[in-house]
Amino acid sequence: MYIKEFKVLPDQETLYIHVKVPDLPGYDNMTISRIVVQDHEHFSAVPPEEEQLVIPVIDNKEVMVTVKIKDSISTMRMTGGYFLYVLVDGVPGPEIDCPKDFYIQMAINMYPIFNMALKLFKQLTRECDTKEIKSQLIDINWKKEALLQALYLKEFPIAIDIYDDLLLMDIDKGNCLNACGNKINRPQVS
Numbered sequence: 001m002y003i004k005e006f007k008v009l010p011d012q013e014t015l016y017i018h019v020k021v022p023d024l025p026g027y028d029n030m031t032i033s034r035i036v037v038q039d040h041e042h043f044s045a046v047p048p049e050e051e052q053l054v055i056p057v058i059d060n061k062e063v064m065v066t067v068k069i070k071d072s073i074s075t076m077r078m079t080g081g082y083f084l085y086v087l088v089d090g091v092p093g094p095e096i097d098c099p100k101d102f103y104i105q106m107a108i109n110m111y112p113i114f115n116m117a118l119k120l121f122k123q124l125t126r127e128c129d130t131k132e133i134k135s136q137l138i139d140i141n142w143k144k145e146a147l148l149q150a151l152y153l154k155e156f157p158i159a160i161d162i163y164d165d166l167l168l169m170d171i172d173k174g175n176c177l178n179a180c181g182n183k184i185n186r187p188q189v190s
Contacts, residue, residue, distance in 0.1 A: 001030070001103045006084045008109040013069050013078065015107060017055060019086050020062040026093030031060035033089040037067070037074075040081030040106070040160050047085045047102050052076035060089075080109035081163050083156070106156055113144055113166050140166065 004018040015037065021030050035055035038048055053074035057063055069078050076082075084105045092099035120137050124130055143166050150159035 001027075001032075001086060001088055001100070003084060003086060003103055003105045006082075006105045006107045008080070008082070008107050008111075009066070010111070012080075012109050012111055015067045015069060015082060016065075017067065017084060018062075018064045019084075021060075021088075024095070026095030028093065030088055030090040030092055032057050032063060032086060033060070034085075034087040035063060036085040036087075037076065038083045038085070039076045039079040040083065040163065041077065041079050043083055043156060043160060045104075045156070047087055080112065080167065081160060082107045104154075104156070106151055106159060108147070108151070108159075108163055110144075113140065116140060116166075116169065136169075140169070 002020045002022055004020055005016060006018070007016050008014070009016055017035065017037075019032060019035065021027050021032060034047075035057060036047060036051045037053040037055065038044070039052060042048065042050075042052060053067070053076045055063065055065060055067065069076060084107065086103045086105075088101065088103070117137060117140050120133050120140070123133050124137075143162055147159055147162040147166065150156070150162060
C-alpha cells in the first residue's frame, strides 16, 4: 500500500490525500476499504473507533482528494497535525513480506513554524538582542529537525510532543528602540 502523499496545503486549511494500491505482484487482491483522518489531539496507534473524518472511497485501488478541514462535516479541529489511517481488505500475495490491515501517516502544518523563524530572521537585521534571537532560531531548527526525524521513523507520539512544543514557543524579541520588544504568541492554526 502506498500513501503517496498526505500533506497540509499552503492555505493551511486543506489536506491533500493520495493513496494507491501498488501495481505490483502480491497486491492484486488488495483494496482500500476505508480512509479516516484525525487531528493530532485524537491520535491512536490503531484506527480510531470514534472517527473524526471519513474520506469516501469510490475507487478501491486509488484515492486522490483534497479536503477543506473547516468545511468538512466532522469533529476534527484545525490543530495543524493530522493522521491518515488507510484500512485495507483482501489477501496479500506471498511476495509481500509484512502485510498489514492498516497504514498510518502524519501530515503537519509547518507554516507557523516557518513564520516564527522568518520573524526572528527579520529581527536579526534590526540588531536587537541578537544572542537571544540566535538561540531561539537554533532551538526552532533543532526541534524542527527532531520533528522531521520522528515523522520519518514513525514515532508519532514523540512527533506530537515536539510539534506542540514548537507551537507553544513564546518568542521574546528583546527590548529595542525600534519596537522589536513585541512577543510572537502561539501561532494560530485554527
